[in-house]
Amino acid sequence: MTILELQRTFPGLQTGKSMHRLATELYPLCRSITGNGFRDSLAILGREVPLNVVDVPTGTKVFDWTIPQEWNIRDAYIKNSQGEKVVDFTRLNLHVLQYSVPIRETMTLAELRPHLFTLPEHPDWVPYRTSYYKKNWGFCLSQKVLDSLEEGQYEVCIDSTLADGRLSYGEIVLPGATADEILISCHSCHPSLANDNLSGMVVATSLARLLAGVERRYTYRFVFIPGAIGSIAWLARHKEEALKIKHGLVVACVGDPGPLTYKKSRRGDAEIDRAAVHVMEHSGEPFNVKDFSPYGYDERQYCSPGFNLAVGSLTRTPHGQFPEYHTSADNLDFIRPASLEHSLQTYLSIVGLLEKNRVYLSLNPYCEPQLGKRGLYRSMGGQTDEPANELALLWVLNLSDGQHSLLDIAERAGLPFALIAGAADALLAVDLLREQAMEAKR
């Protein structure tokens, strides 16, 4: 089965609802860049699709960075003088500043305040904060709760450990007909945040499961990594192999109801950039395209100048541009089955395009071939309109000079890639085209 055939049978195969259920199961786990919560999450994904877990020990040098100590947490709270838990990690894992060192102390509210983080502009929401590389401790809580706290003594407990251990990441490799790779990279280190990035984790997992069942020209590599340090660790361990990555997408924030947003690779005109834009342009739905910038998710690392990989990022509303971003309001209600489903289908269309995109050579370059005698052209002349499929045949014949890929042709013709690819298949079938090496155009 090809991706195209898969897509034709798609609606009944896989639904956004099952992705949402998977996100619901993952939601309560306290993920961080290291620790049990991350590994437990990989174990859940591994039920869906064969996933290899790789460990990198604390202290390992990865380029300019060092793998940090592993952080684990069992409990955390703030109790008031009546013994009531006014902040309770077991109810919401965002309440703890990630990588908080352990503490168990009684202190005044004034002493506690420098360790409390709130969002005054959203008084009901709890922010998400981290301090991976500077030792600190703290609590995140709503402004409303903070305002309700009375002066007095508070019992503060963070039952965490910060110790040598390992950083883990998950990897799925689906071998294809060629060693050329398509990378799907997904940061998986956030605790109870749904759009950023449980949505990415469930869409990437579903995509892997679907691609496992189809013919593949490309080899697919999915990585489920802690943000920044994870992609840096992966790249440090695969410095040469990374060159096999011909196209890549960083998947995140794909569950909110906003339109799709594609952020281009540093190259700006890579095949992945053009493929993503083409698919969205012909989708009939609103979308946004942004130029590369070195701020964002792990494309920062893949697009660092030493690698400069053709890796873009396809999200819905980008990080930082929805108010719920990095707050307790980025919860399971914020992500929608329909959005997850639409995101998955778009990813599938993009990789489907890459799978089919090639450079062909017309075997009849002098004048048009007589399509009518091959049953590819109407016999009655004189009508006004050219049917789109005949036009697609003419475009493929006209531009198959060894200089234009099917995507080049689709772009110049202003026709959907699928129509152009179908025309190429029809022309191949009657020996009017032959394939030419693709490498020159990449």
Add this chain to the structure above:
Amino acid sequence: MTILELQRTFPGLQTGKSMHRLATELYPLCRSITGNGFRDSLAILGREVPLNVVDVPTGTKVFDWTIPQEWNIRDAYIKNSQGEKVVDFTRLNLHVLQYSVPIRETMTLAELRPHLFTLPEHPDWVPYRTSYYKKNWGFCLSQKVLDSLEEGQYEVCIDSTLADGRLSYGEIVLPGATADEILISCHSCHPSLANDNLSGMVVATSLARLLAGVERRYTYRFVFIPGAIGSIAWLARHKEEALKIKHGLVVACVGDPGPLTYKKSRRGDAEIDRAAVHVMEHSGEPFNVKDFSPYGYDERQYCSPGFNLAVGSLTRTPHGQFPEYHTSADNLDFIRPASLEHSLQTYLSIVGLLEKNRVYLSLNPYCEPQLGKRGLYRSMGGQTDEPANELALLWVLNLSDGQHSLLDIAERAGLPFALIAGAADALLAVDLLREQAMEAKR
């Protein structure tokens, strides 16, 4: 006489009225892609300008195609049971499906219906239909007439022959100072259709007659061909010589009252593309520019990837975009003397530009030369405005570095080509310029 001088004396020389009279004479002939109607039409054009007729026998292989049998027709009609001709070829040759095989039979209206073609959305008009490459017969008639037919027996007669013979085309070659060619290609295979393409036939003929009387840098080749099969036949017989074609225009639909439309060559930025756009931009009249597409007239063949010639198409309203297209409403009233005249003048301006376009080299490249001492610059300083002709002199001097043609200069200066060319002539006259080989810029 140069083209420019010709154009200065133009209004009295040639008028749209005489072109319209020639179209009127050609209108009743039943042209098709082969046959006597086509040759009779060439004979009429040959009265205006020396025209060579070339024959290609039936069965000749031309690339992927084969020259079809020759089709001739003497009469065709449908008679009702009262013996009245309800459809009569002798009154309008569009009534017969082109390349209809002979038939003489009586049949019911129900049996006849699959062979009748109408335009329900224009109930008074008769459509134009062909079936060159699939044996068939049929009649084209107005929806009104069809609706008036009563059930009953009809006598059907098509007195045609389809037999081995030849495909003919007309050719005019006007030798120039160089072997480099400008091609004007004109399909001439349509029966009583005025805009498509009697208009093209009379404008091309008038253009040839005018160019025959002027100094020519380029060699001009005019071909009057049956659409598609004709250009394919010509290209198959001139595969190597076609490379001499440096610029070309496909002329059609140049008599309607709509604005001019230029369709670019496949190259998109060829000198002919830029020349046509420049002339229209400086005409002060509305115009349209369209990108190349592989659907249309014979540019489809000239711009096939094996040739990729710099051939565009200059029409007024393009094929298929006026309701009268390929119907009986595309008649002699639809084309206007003023439109024919304006089209002819525009063609003349474009080839006039190509004739004059060259790359010059300033002989005084370091600082401006002192134009005043050569009488080319006002002597009084301090005024605000630079006269356009002085500005043109400065532009030509500044950009004549061997990298810019006069058209490049006109485009960058935003000045009409004629002004720039005049400035170049003035500078040549005082030895401030010399010509440089043009080839590099083509």
Add this chain to the structure above:
Amino acid sequence: MTILELQRTFPGLQTGKSMHRLATELYPLCRSITGNGFRDSLAILGREVPLNVVDVPTGTKVFDWTIPQEWNIRDAYIKNSQGEKVVDFTRLNLHVLQYSVPIRETMTLAELRPHLFTLPEHPDWVPYRTSYYKKNWGFCLSQKVLDSLEEGQYEVCIDSTLADGRLSYGEIVLPGATADEILISCHSCHPSLANDNLSGMVVATSLARLLAGVERRYTYRFVFIPGAIGSIAWLARHKEEALKIKHGLVVACVGDPGPLTYKKSRRGDAEIDRAAVHVMEHSGEPFNVKDFSPYGYDERQYCSPGFNLAVGSLTRTPHGQFPEYHTSADNLDFIRPASLEHSLQTYLSIVGLLEKNRVYLSLNPYCEPQLGKRGLYRSMGGQTDEPANELALLWVLNLSDGQHSLLDIAERAGLPFALIAGAADALLAVDLLREQAMEAKR
């Protein structure tokens, strides 16, 4: 002190008022392309900054031109029959057609009229006219005065000399760390006209004085020349050395209240073009950018095809586009201290940008370096916004691949050059960058 440090202390250092005072002192002198008025003006500028005066004798060949005779004038008037001076050079030096030959005659108004120049559309203003290269004499006066003249005899006196002598120009050279030059060219040949070009003379002089006191990577050359013949003479005498000019600006019309206008060099995308546009874009103030044309000031000569230097022109309202241009209304009231000051600061910002613009190479090209451990990045994660200075660090690291100058980076990032340059300095200080040769990018 660097230019940047200079700019930080700028407001107290130098003001538009002192430039206006200098213009006031220069205003009454009768400058022309040769003569004592020009040299007296250079002497005044030479009090501000060391300025070398160069003489070129009458008759010297400079490319296609010849240095003209020297013109000096002591007095000129027209007296009516009552002996009243109706036109008096000593009250306004614009009253005499520049380069008028001497005359002392009595004639009728009718005989006088062909030698009288007015501006009918501005009846109170006196025009500025010249006749350098054709022997002539004449008077410029207001239309109102002309209208008031009665028929009768007039005594006409122009006490001028036109004799072999010399053309003079002033030059300031401020050596820098490299022999690469930045040229500031300023025509200084106009009599009592304030915006064109006393404004340029005082801004250029102030710029030279400021640059004399700072560290310089580039060598700066200021030329105060008669328009056209002066730059031609300079280029003829420095044909080889001119190649050292890497960037240049022609300064004129920098005192009026209009917005800044940058006219690009003939190259159109030279570093000076991009630097000037960048500075104006980030100024928060309105500005205009015009493409090169071969009409204007001395950029006509610097950008002639033999030289094609990267010389643009930064003015406020361009020549010919303010009604006061080349009239008595271009007086000291028309130029404003604030405009002079703003122009000077913009020139300083542009050369400051050129001084700092380089290509760096990241020493950590694989993934991002860990900026936090170097104190360059916040330690708390999870917040929404990236501070601009951190973003600037990421952009410099991402694009410092040897292919991008800091200006390239600033343009792509959409950030002010100063922020990008500051980020580069910070990264240099922690050994994350090293300089690469700039030459490839020029």
